[in-house]
Amino acid sequence: MSNPTPTRVYEQLREHRIRPTAARIGVLQVLHEADGNYRNAEQVYLSLYDAGLRFSMASIYRVLQELSQSGLLLRHWSKSDQAGKSRFLLAPAVLPPTVYTAVCRICARRMEIEDATFAENLHRVAQGAGFSAGLHTLSLSVTCNACSAEQLTRLATHPSA
Numbered sequence: 001m002s003n004p005t006p007t008r009v010y011e012q013l014r015e016h017r018i019r020p021t022a023a024r025i026g027v028l029q030v031l032h033e034a035d036g037n038y039r040n041a042e043q044v045y046l047s048l049y050d051a052g053l054r055f056s057m058a059s060i061y062r063v064l065q066e067l068s069q070s071g072l073l074l075r076h077w078s079k080s081d082q083a084g085k086s087r088f089l090l091a092p093a094v095l096p097p098t099v100y101t102a103v104c105r106i107c108a109r110r111m112e113i114e115d116a117t118f119a120e121n122l123h124r125v126a127q128g129a130g131f132s133a134g135l136h137t138l139s140l141s142v143t144c145n146a147c148s149a150e151q152l153t154r155l156a157t158h159p160s161a
């Protein structure tokens with residue numbers, strides 16, 4: 001249980017006005033480590049157990065329910081699942097995307113920034129400033145090299161323009 005930082009999980013609970021108990025921090029961290037995949041209550045229980053954290057199944061169920069109601073987790077129930085188990089996933093607004101897009105404001109050329117470290121750092125900074133909820137729609141507005149060069153040439157040719 002090293003990545004992501006427990007601090008981020010702690011902040012997310014506080015942002016959603018949920019008291020950060022050991023069980024809530026543990027469950028949310030397991031869902032973070034699931035890396036965008038679903039986990040059911042038993043899988044959460046076992047991950048915590050492996051990490052040396054002992055909670056009852058009833059506590060795990062209760063926390064998953066609380067976190068879903070607060071919007072931190074999405075609950076998914078499938079009829080094809082024989083046991084009829086609910087599965088849980090971090091809500092998209094909580095999970096930072098790993099790909100951001102930069103768009104040239106002049107020619108609209110797009111560049112994808114696929115960098116997990118960048119995404120992680122950006123999310124942490126945004127969270128501190130209270131902007132993390134809208135981060136999944138972020139696109140950077142930039143000027144590409146070709147357009148920058150063209151602007152400079154135009155300025156050099158027509159200094160008054």
Ligand SMILES: [Zn+2]
Pocket residue numbers: 104105106107108109143144145146147148
């Ligand atoms: Zn451009």
